[in-house]
Amino acid sequence: MPKIIKxxxxxxxxxxxxxxxLKEKS
Structure with missing residues (x-):
């Protein structure tokens, strides 16, 4: 599970x- 998304x-x-x-943190 991606940590960038809670x-x-x-x-x-x-x-x-x-x-x-996601585009900002990719």
Whole structure:
């Protein structure tokens, strides 16, 4: 699980707890 995204992995689905723009941190 990517550390740049705070999220919980539940039932095979990523549920982001915080909106993060991957383009800014890529």
């Amino acid at each position: 999220a919980v992995y539940e039932k095979g689905v990523f549920k982001p707890l915080e909106k993060v723009d």
